[in-house]
Amino acid sequence: MADFGGADTEAFRAEAREWLAANFPKSLGADKAALEAAIMSPAKPEGDLAVWKxxxxxxxxGVPTWPKALGGGGLSTxxxxxxxxxxxxxxxxxxxxxxGVNMFGPTLLEYGxxxxxQRYIPDIATGKVRWCQGFSEPGAGSDLASLQTKAEDKGDHFLVNGSKIWTSGGQYADMIFCLVRTDQSKKHEGISFVVFSMHQPGVEVRxxxxxxxxxxxxETFFTDVxxxxxxxxxxxxxGWSVAKRLLQHERSGMGGRMGSSKVKEPALGVVAKKYVGEDEQGRLADTDLRTRIILNEIDAKALQQTVLRAALEAKGNSGPSAATSIMKNANMKVAQDKAELTLEFMGHQGxxxxxxxxxxxxLAAVRTWLSGKAGSIYGGSNEVQNNIISKRILGLPDLTQSH
Structure with missing residues (x-):
């Protein structure tokens, strides 16, 4: 479909409003935060949530712009x-x-x-099958291309042996998209991208x-899979080219979470007043803290607008670009600063x-602060993203190869 606006878009708005009124269970709209938590839970949805899904x-x-013939919505941007x-x-x-929705699906639509x-996209579009990612290894994190999980050619199949680490949701997943080494003589050009079931013999998850x-x-271990x-x-x-594309989709999602948050949270300054108090004008009593909270909220708003603009530009081109590295780092910085500020004004209660x-x-604040420290590591560390930004966006020379 064309990316149109005006009267045609308003006609679709009426259609969407009517369908949502008839199909979204009203019981789920009472607490949006609880709804999102239930959706992200590994537990199988029940009751009205199962109906809604x-x-x-x-x-x-659920995947509105994916092709209708593959189970998507077929909608324009x-x-x-x-x-x-x-x-x-x-x-x-x-x-x-x-x-499956954020990473593998978009990549498969390009490379599959x-x-x-036909085999994989419909089950992703309905949420029937859960996917996990098999990229990082104990000796191949930031230098992902040094991975050693091996896939031997056995004629009509590969035999996979090795291990992966930091497999998000591996204990709940049905399928895995995985990087394996199919040529020992080359580094980047010896890697292939395969998918397989997490329920078959030889797959162990810890x-x-x-x-x-x-x-x-x-941790995920493969023995003669x-x-x-x-x-x-x-x-x-x-597989390295496929993986780079998938990582762009991943970083686009990580950079975009703040740009498309589904849950409206109270402003940080509002929460801070409960702990720090107000001045005679109803403002946060601590002026320095107030300034830093405002600056964090300005950064968050700027990130939101940048993410939305980048998403529209990506639709008009060939998908996410290296600029996703900027947004990934910016998002993590804003989120980590927010977590630090929250613990600061909560004091010992935080x-x-x-x-x-x-x-x-x-209790959630301290856990958010701790878990958020990993945000500048997973999905490509800040240092890796800075290298991508310097070489692919700013066009700076690769100093590691200059000697």
Whole structure:
């Protein structure tokens, strides 16, 4: 569809509003924060949430701009934006989420064969299948191309052996998109991109408990895992190009979370007043803290606008660009600064781990602060993103190769 506006878009707005009124369970709109938490939970949705997920999946509006023939909505960018506005107006949240939607799906639409798209995209569009990512290894993190998980050619299939680490949601996933080494003689040009089931023999997952108390990441081990040749995405030994594209989609999502937040949170200054108090004019009593909170909110707003602009530009070109590295770093900086400010104004109440002396909000604040430290590492560390920015955006010379 064309990216049109005006009367045509308004006609779609009426259609979307009518469909949402008939299909979004009103019980879910009472607490948007609780709804988003339930959607992100690994637990299988039940009750009205299960109904909402099924309806959005059947309509294709969980992935509104994906092709209709593959289970998507077939909407234009303008229509998808209108749909998002109408959902926000009634407290609705998209229940079709995950790495399949944000990372693998968009990449497969570019690199997959028609048969592969028909096999995998519909189940992503309905949220039926959960995906995880098999990229980082114990000895291949920032230098991802040094990975050693090996896929041996056995005729009609590959035999995969090795291990991955920081596999987000691996203990809940049905499928994995994975980088494997298919040529030992070359570094980047010896890597292939394959997908396979997490439920087959030879796959072992061990959750990693983090300092924040949860286990969102896992160690994943592969022992003689059979992967059919038709599960190769892109060309043999051409996986590095596919992976770079997928990482752009990942960083675009990580940079865009603040730009498209589904949950309206109280302004930081409003929360701070409960701990610091107000002056005679009703402002936050601590002027220095007030200034730093305002600057953080300005940065957040600037990031939101930049993300929205970049998303529109990406739709008009060939997808996300290297600029996603800028947004990824900016998003993490804004989020980490916010977490630091929150603990600062909460004082000792922001350092609780458990017990009745702390509110749920205070206990969440310290966990958010701790888990947020990983944000400048995963998805490509700040240093890696800065290298990408310097070389691919600013055109600066690669000093590591100048001697």
């Amino acid at each position: 099924e309806r959005m999946g059947a309509k294709g509006w 303008a229509e998808a934006r209108v749909l998002q506005q109408e959902m926000a107006a009634i407290g609705a949240v998209n229940p079709i989420v995950g790495m 064969t028609e048969e592969q798209k 959750p990693i408990k983090l300092i924040a108390g949860n286990s969102p990441f896992c 059979q992967v059919p040749k038709e599960n190769l995405i892109g060309p043999l030994n051409g 350092l609780g781990w458990e017990g009745g002396d702390f509110t749920a909000e205070e």
